[in-house]
Amino acid sequence: VRLAKTVEEVALATGVSITTVRLVTNGQAGRYRISARTQQRVRDYIDTHGLRVNQVARSLKLQRSEAIGLVIPEISNPFFARLMAELEALCRERGLVLLTASTQEDPDRVTRAVDTLIARGVDGLIVAPSTKSDYAAVLARPGRPHLVFVDRVFGSPPWIAVASDHYRTSLDLTAAMHAVEPGPIAFLCANPVLPSIAARLRGFRKAAKPGDFALKATTDDVAAGRQLMADLLTRHSLGSHGVLCSSLLVLEGALKEVRARGRSVPPHLLLGTYDDHPMLDFLPCRVVSAAQDIGGIARSVLDVLRLQNEVVTSPSTPILLSGTLVERVQVRSKHV
């Protein structure tokens, strides 16, 4: 591995001052009329050895870090893991570094994470909040990093937010399940206090047919899924309904419960879930899932995030991206 040289090393090696090196690399060489020969010498050296400037000192001087902060509830949630991956890739393209903090859905930790990231001088903040809180303090102060909310749109915030259009997706997903299989649908629904879950529930109710019903939990995790499936099985057998899960974690829990009872998933079962994952291929039954456009969300977020101290634009309505249905419902021949 050849590690890049510092500015000082370049200056020493080429026999010019540190200022000259920086003028050349900043493209200010023309403005200050550094001689072509000097420029070439510096450039040649850097081309072969590389250049690494101390970003800490640079950040202090410029009051700008070329870093942005991401605050998410949980890295192990596949949605947030992918969101983070997409954002990281986009940031790298733009020469930015992404600082990620996870908060385990603890509102206190969200505040602390935001504080930590501001202390580190991030140029922008992307936050998936756990509760409806007043972040006006961050947004109001001029010179503070600009903040964009993602995934969770509590109420109609006067600040900018990017999320999937869960309501519409839910309409489509419910309709798609009905199209595949006329039987009734049981909706295993995580805590509808979360706005994304609430939107999904509204969409489901709107598209529901007689016989469809929802069971609700008080969290959004695997345990909630187990509980919901347990509730369902006390009243019905698995084959009698389509089952729609409000998130992959709920689906995981629901199937864990089935396993725990020593049962297996009937191949004719119709399963629906929000969010998509390659491992849904593993399921032995028919599955309709609603993939979020995570790449699109990441791009939108970076588009609206103002990294310079620009004038914060006036309050705006949330940016909603539509998802894509993925149907794994083909009839499969018997085992290979």
Add this chain to the structure above:
Amino acid sequence: VRLAKTVEEVALATGVSITTVRLVTNGQAGRYRISARTQQRVRDYIDTHGLRVNQVARSLKLQRSEAIGLVIPEISNPFFARLMAELEALCRERGLVLLTASTQEDPDRVTRAVDTLIARGVDGLIVAPSTKSDYAAVLARPGRPHLVFVDRVFGSPPWIAVASDHYRTSLDLTAAMHAVEPGPIAFLCANPVLPSIAARLRGFRKAAKPGDFALKATTDDVAAGRQLMADLLTRHSLGSHGVLCSSLLVLEGALKEVRARGRSVPPHLLLGTYDDHPMLDFLPCRVVSAAQDIGGIARSVLDVLRLQNEVVTSPSTPILLSGTLVERVQVRSKHV
């Protein structure tokens, strides 16, 4: 949300100098005999308003950032996602921030990522390298951040590395599959140039019985899994062998190929895979998987990572952690 005040704001509000505020908050108040009354006033203010020091300036002064860098091939790989989550949690406990860069298995990007992170002043580096490269330059320079390798142990490095004991795990996993089902095992093996894959292959060969065989690919991704399964199916039917996949990505690809052929997974199939994932619950067949102790790896890494400019300890052999077999092989009753 109440965001913390800066040192200057605290000093102004309490009517003392910035120095005094810092002496109090650094616990140096006794040494410099700040009056109890002053201390109390400062503390009270901070207790109610909070304090946020500019970490960028602090890092520049102290030549220490309380941040560590993590360089991984791919965030979307569940193993690395979880490793990152575990490291992030441990770092937060210790007041550290984790900077993560992903490199898509591109050795150039690894070097650039290391450079970027050093430029940001990280106190330590954790790297999952993509190839065997000479990182001696990083490790040799005194005053440079200490580097620990994780997951990938190329050769017998003269520097410290932490990984799972893939060889032993592979022995156990192969043996466990034979214990469940006497039939032969086909090992779908990703590119064995990766040291973890190579170790798994060695373990498989050691524990293999007559009739067992390995098919090899040239990458470690979903496409490799599809190809390997395609190869297998040209020669054999799915029911005739246990199938052992060298990683979850290979398993994903293998099952994608089965689906693409319009086939389904026979319930009596015995599947084995390295790495565990909750969604393995989704599979309709018997599964034996080998979970890595990712939490243990994260703890080990942070234990051996020297954040201060301590004397780098002498070359050491890799730290190998054992995994845990997870068997999903119980006979399940018919569908609920």
Add this chain to the structure above:
DNA sequence: ATGAAAGCGCTAACAA
């Protein structure tokens, strides 16, 4: 018992 001041490495205006 508290404040003043230097210096971390960089940038950009200004001096030479």
Add this chain to the structure above:
DNA sequence: TTGTTAGCGCTTTCAT
């Protein structure tokens, strides 16, 4: 055409 310098906000030593 190139070098010198002030200052970003903090820590730490020294002066008051």
